[in-house]
Amino acid sequence: xxxxxxxxxxxxxxxxxxxxxxxxxxxxxxxxxxxxxxxxxxxxxxxxxxxxxxxxxxxxxxxxxxxxxxxxxxxxxxxxxxxxxxxxxxxxxxxxxxxxxxxxxxxxxxxxxxxxxxxxxxxxxxxxxxxxxxxxxxxxxxxxxxxxxxxxxxxxxxxxxxxxxxxxxxxxxxxxxxxxxxxxxxxxxxxxxxxxxxxxxxxxxxxxxxxxxxxxxxxxxxxxxxxxxxxxxxxxxxxxxxxxxxxxxxxxxxxxxxxxxxxxxxxxxxxxxxxxxxxxxxxxxxxxxxxxxxxxxxxxxxxxxxxxxxxxxxxxxxxxxxxxxxxxxxxxxxxxxxxxxxxxxxxxxxxxxxxxxxxxxxxxxxxxxxxxxxxxxxxxxxxxxxxxxxxxxxxxxxxxxxx
Numbered sequence: 123x124x125x126x127x128x129x130x131x132x133x134x135x136x137x138x139x140x141x142x143x144x145x146x147x148x149x150x151x152x153x154x155x156x157x158x159x160x161x162x163x164x165x166x167x168x169x170x171x172x173x174x175x176x177x178x179x180x181x182x183x184x185x186x187x188x189x190x191x192x193x194x195x196x197x198x199x200x201x202x203x204x205x206x207x208x209x210x211x212x213x214x215x216x217x218x219x220x221x222x223x224x225x226x227x228x229x230x231x232x233x234x235x236x237x238x239x240x241x242x243x244x245x246x247x248x249x250x251x252x253x254x255x256x257x258x259x260x261x262x263x264x265x266x267x268x269x270x271x272x273x274x275x276x277x278x279x280x281x282x283x284x285x286x287x288x289x290x291x292x293x294x295x296x297x298x299x300x301x302x303x304x305x306x307x308x309x310x311x312x313x314x315x316x317x318x319x320x321x322x323x324x325x326x327x328x329x330x331x332x333x334x335x336x337x338x339x340x341x342x343x344x345x346x347x348x349x350x351x352x353x354x355x356x357x358x359x360x361x362x363x364x365x366x367x368x369x370x371x372x373x374x375x376x377x378x379x380x381x382x383x384x385x386x387x388x389x390x391x392x393x394x395x396x397x398x399x400x401x402x403x404x405x406x407x408x409x410x411x412x413x414x415x416x417x418x419x420x421x422x423x424x425x426x427x428x429x430x431x432x433x434x435x436x437x438x439x440x441x442x443x444x445x446x447x448x449x450x451x452x453x454x455x456x457x458x459x460x461x462x463x464x465x466x467x468x469x470x471x472x473x474x475x476x477x478x479x480x481x482x483x484x485x486x487x488x489x490x491x492x493x494x495x496x497x498x499x500x501x502x503x504x505x506x507x508x509x510x511x512x513x514x515x516x517x518x519x520x521x522x523x524x525x
Contacts, residue, residue, distance in 0.1 A: 130157025131485040135311070136507070138213050139163060139194065140222040140234070142170045144267070144293050145251050145327060147190040148300030150221050153307065154193035155478035155487045158219070161503055162191060162494065163210060166198040166525030169496040180470035188493050192465075192475055196494025197503050198525035205523035207232040209504070214239045214246065216507050219307055223251040226262045236322045246320040247310040249303050255326035265327050267293035274331035275349075279338055282353040299330040360407040360414060361385070364444055365422040371444035372422065372430050379403055381439050388437035389430070390421050451476075467492040497525045 135158040139150040147162075147170070154160040164170050169187075176186030200206040211233055214220055220239065222229060229235045236248045250256055253265010271277045271289045281288035306323045314320055332339065337358070338349045349357065354373070356362035361382075364373045376382045379402070386396035395401055395417065400410040407414055422430060427443055434441035445453065451462055460477060467473045478487045504510040504524075518524045 128485040130488055132157040135218045137219040138217040143172055144190055144296035145299040146221050146223040148297055149303035151190055151192055152304045160194040162194045162196045163199050164496055166200055183469055191493035192490045193488050194494055195499035195503055197500040198497030200523055201232045203523040205518055205521050210234055212508050215242045219247045221249045244319055247307055249307055249323040251299060251303055251325050253327050256324045267296045270295040270327040270331055274328055275335060276331055279349050279351055281351045283351050295327045295331040298334050299325055299327045302330045358408060359404060360411045361418055365419060367422055367427045367430055368425055370427040372427055372441055373444055375440040384437045385439045389433045389439055392417060463490050465490050465492050468495060500524050
């Protein structure tokens with residue numbers, strides 16, 4: 123039994139989001155899913171860079187922006203105006219967490235660098251996200267996901283063996299760094315319960331991407347080799363890859379020798395493969411994959427995708443269809459887990475959003491709320507957080523500090 127009557131776990135935590143594009147917004151969106159009051163600060167007019175990326179719905183709303191900013195409140199503040207910078211400092215003083223991904227020292231001129239904000243709010247957890255970190259020889263360099271995928275080594279192991287290095291189909295370095303930022307922020311909030319003090323978190327896309335090279339990095343370090351590209355195959359496990367079927371592709375992940383025997387006898391009807399001395403163990407199969415794969419490929423090509431998936435499931439051999447994104451989002455699995463939701467939107471009427479994948483029995487995450495339009499909650503935030511009245515807010519708007 124589960125009890126989902128409790129408040130989200132980060133209820134009462136306030137986050138000032140000074141980040142843009144993906145890594146920072148992905149972090150703050152996750153914190154918002156967990157119940158934090160995330161206040162996203164954008165410049166009036168253009169807003170976050172991603173408002174001009176991707177396709178448009180409702181005339182101007184960007185699909186890219188909508189992917190990374192659910193469950194936030196949005197304010198439009200011009201930090202270039204003294205009144206706007208002062209307003210941001212006031213919000214930082216009231217916040218538990220600040221997330222930023224400006225260039226090195228980019229916030230210092232606004233009095234929003236870590237040392238300045240720490241002086242007015244020593245309990246603040248201040249998270250800086252950048253391409254190469256706030257220290258080191260490349261600290262001043264801008265860092266975009268595609269460049270980081272290249273420089274981290276990730277691109278070099280992605281793609282077909284005979285083809286060029288390829289980036290992953292989503293901005294994975296950004297997403298991984300955003301999730302590391304969530305971990306670090308939660309740990310810092312936990313530490314604050316003991317110390318009473320906040321701290322500075324320094325996260326680099328390059329560091330986080332290299333940290334996620336996992337077994338590939340380990341092999342490179344311990345063996346002194348340069349990892350290769352294997353396409354949809356696995357460097358160390360066989361068969362562990364996609365196979366073309368009569369009407370599409372299936373991915374098969376044979377993780378141990380027992381599964382291999384089942385795959386040969388119960389799925390493929392090729393019992394001789396299971397007893398062939400060249401294929402008895404995974405090291406042997408990896409070593410002899412050039413002989414192993416052709417009979418499997420020929421068998422798989424002769425039947426449709428659904429036929430093979432039924433046999434894989436019945437035999438207990440891990441495998442599944444290679445779906446396109448529409449198939450995945452509308453699959454029975456996605457529907458059964460309520461991963462796609464219809465939510466109201468102030469301009470589009472209703473939009474579909476991917477929901478948080480986190481499920482907690484007693485303190486559930488929030489149901490998704492549409493990302494804010496530019497400055498949608500400016501007045502509400504200034505009134506609720508800073509206690510400003512209509513006249514004070516009007517004066518800021520007259521000065522061009524807010525929109």
